[in-house]
Amino acid sequence: MRWINMLFSGRTYAVGIPYFWLLLFLLLPMLIIFKLSFSEMVNGLPPYEALASIEGYIVTLKINLGNYQFLFDDPFYVSAYINSLKVAAISTILCLIIGYPMAYCIAKAPGQWRPLLLTLVVLPSWTSFLLRVYAWMGILQETGYLNQFLMSIGVLGEPMQFLYTDFAVYLGIVYGYLPFMILPLYVSIVKLDWDLLKAAADLGAKPWKAFLRITVPLTKSGIIVGSLLVFIPAVGEFVVPDLLGGSGSKMIGRVMWQEFFANRDWPLAAALAVVMLLLLLIPIYYFSRVERRAENA
């Protein structure tokens, strides 16, 4: 009888419908990409060969591992992965360095100020990300505001190349993903019992030591969640390197776009996506294990 009850309970639908939605629109496309990555590229529509073909009673399954081999043979793709991971990692660390003090100050601010300060953090996201990246182009370009300002105060004699550099890529990613770092950090810092820091000081810990041994471990969940929320989308980031990065800025999101749309090599692009997903599973798995261990201990 229990399953009958479950069938009619509201909770089943509240949980079930979103899961069904995810299954349909997340898992299914992923499976299609996965399938696609084992196909072979052809000139035609669609631009790939079907995996299975039926001829009379014979079903032929043709699995092409060539795309994967090609990815690892060509140093271009390997270096694109490494570069993406590097850019994402450095951006995550920069976001953490900038975001932690901000989140800390917001959490320490008087209660009536906190909602306003938090709103200011998310306020830029009320405008389209693409528009904001275009705005950065305006700021960074040779005749842009940044160069004008630096020249007017005499720091620079002639305009400097900011746009289409690695600097612009880091700037764009850090700018875009900072709120995703600050919000989870804020949530974990605001829960911190300030008496613990007083106790640490009372027991002889210098402020930085108390920070490392008390504040950081107790806000670890915020640090991990924030880092994942920045790192994961940053690895596959396309808009920022495409618009702000130079022609040589090799990030995997951009390479994927080129393979899909410029080269029309869908199977290779799919293989690129699958490998990227696998790469991302490693940090996610690692962090979730750290998290679980912290909870069980």
Place this chain on the structure above:
Amino acid sequence: MKKQDYIRIENISKQYGQLTAVDDVSLSINEGELFGLMGSSGCGKSTLLQMLAGLDTPTKGRVFIDDQDITDIEPHLRPVNMMFQSYALFPHMSVRQNIAFGLQQDKLSRAEVDKRVDEMLEIVRMQDYQHFKPHSLSGGQKQRTALARSLAKRPKLLLLDEPMGALDKNLRERMQLEVVSILEDLGVTCLIVTHDQSEAMTMSERIGIMDKGEIIQIGTPNEVYENPNCCFSAKFLGSVNILQGTVAQEPTEFTLIDVPEWNNQVRINYGLSAPEGLPVWVAVRPEKMSLSLEHPGNGNNVAKGQVYDIAYMGSHSIYHVLLESGKKIIANVYHSDRYISEPITWDDHVHVYFEATSAVVLQG
């Protein structure tokens, strides 16, 4: 030989804008003494505690420990440790790590830290729980851990902030005695801050009563209870009947006081050296007020009244008596026998009386 005036707080004040939280407080504590500082919330006792711990800086005044001026010393360098009301145990560390935390800050060798942590674990009887995290400990175990952590560095002064505040009543009474015996065994000098009078009286050798940023009276619990120096002290520690009157006659060996509320003159068996007509307050503790149906005879201060409420407490009953003047008096009647043939009950007309030696005259 224990040092006198080991802790010296000299004319310390703390100002928050217009508000004076602590007003020119001076206090000396002897080495190894357990001193209880009492006051209701907002009286400045917590601010005083924070200043001793170095978590707050005084506007004015100095603090000396063992003749060393510590007023401007950073909290992490002071020979002072505090046990927090919430215990403030580090949730991500085990009992052992919590106790070791303070010692690790002192650059002691690992072996030395381990040795001293083991000592502390033994003193507070937490060896079996040393690898537990705080969330899996009971209230009493948390408190023992917090105590061990604050004692591990062998502070010259230990501050206890509402030490029993987070415990329920039964555990509280047991822990009070346990904590005191640990502190006395170690000979630690302690300042206990609390609003709970039974806690202060059980745990301290001397108590100080604080109100509006000032210390009003200092003495042993017995001195403060039996000889309060003002109405606030008398009311703060225990319950009390206070009768307003004026000095009528004042020979050296006794005093007569006109007390309209008592419908009679009140005789006190000591001289006041106060002028006639001076307004005073006569304070009588409820356990020193007696009730009888018959007139108790001369030599007592007697008034007539009617019982309007009785609270049965087991060991005693609290009688509320309305005097003819309209003044309400409380009297405790102790039950030394299990059965009384004719107990005084509701609406009985009674004589309320106290001896000349039972009352204290207060002048403010």
